[in-house]
Amino acid sequence: MVIDALEFARAGQVLEGTVVAREFTRLCQDLPEPQDAGFSWCLAGRQDAVSGLMWLDVRAQGNVRVICQRCMRPFQLALRVDNTLGLVRDTAQLEAMDALETEDDDPGPEYVVADRHLDVPALIEDELILVLPYAPRHDVCPDASDGSPRPGQAKPSPFAVLEQLRKH
Numbered sequence: 704m705v706i707d708a709l710e711f712a713r714a715g716q717v718l719e720g721t722v723v724a725r726e727f728t729r730l731c732q733d734l735p736e737p738q739d740a741g742f743s744w745c746l747a748g749r750q751d752a753v754s755g756l757m758w759l760d761v762r763a764q765g766n767v768r769v770i771c772q773r774c775m776r777p778f779q780l781a782l783r784v785d786n787t788l789g790l791v792r793d794t795a796q797l798e799a800m801d802a803l804e805t806e807d808d809d810p811g812p813e814y815v816v817a818d819r820h821l822d823v824p825a826l827i828e829d830e831l832i833l834v835l836p837y838a839p840r841h842d843v844c845p846d847a848s849d850g851s852p853r854p855g856q857a858k859p860s861p862f863a864v865l866e867q868l869r870k871h
């Protein structure tokens with residue numbers, strides 16, 4: 704599925720679809736099998752009526768199977784992409800936009816050179832790779848018998864500790 708990014712944005716086109724995670728081979732290359740959960744995605748183009756700037760809104764959500772780096776068990780991790788890419792015509796314009804951005808602290812939108820042969824699934828996959836955590840973890844691991852404290856578990860109060868000491 705290949706689009707001309709500028710034409711797509713100018714015409715205000717929308718593409719959407721679903722894909723099974725394992726088809727994103729780059730995303731899944733270091734992840735455990737099976738990758739049978741689905742992703743839904745949407746790509747929408749638009750042009751700003753005043754500035755003439757063109758944008759691609761990229762959205763995707765779904766699950767990948769990952770290994771928790773705390774308990775080493777696999778689990779389904781939800782990934783969510785909601786990004787807007789500004790389209791520029793060439794690298795000179797890209798440099799001009801990047802130069803504008805450094806003038807204040809606001810990181811601002813991300814600009815990319817518009818591709819006349821933009822591979823849509825590859826773009827979606829690139830965005831998912833960016834949000835995939837380097838060391839995924841359960842919010843709360845299913846079995847905490849290894850004694851490591853879980854988030855939200857109250858620490859013993861210093862008074863309780865003193866009470867324990869007094870008994871000995």
Ligand SMILES: [Zn+2]
Nearest residue numbers: 771774841844
């Ligand atoms: Zn875990």
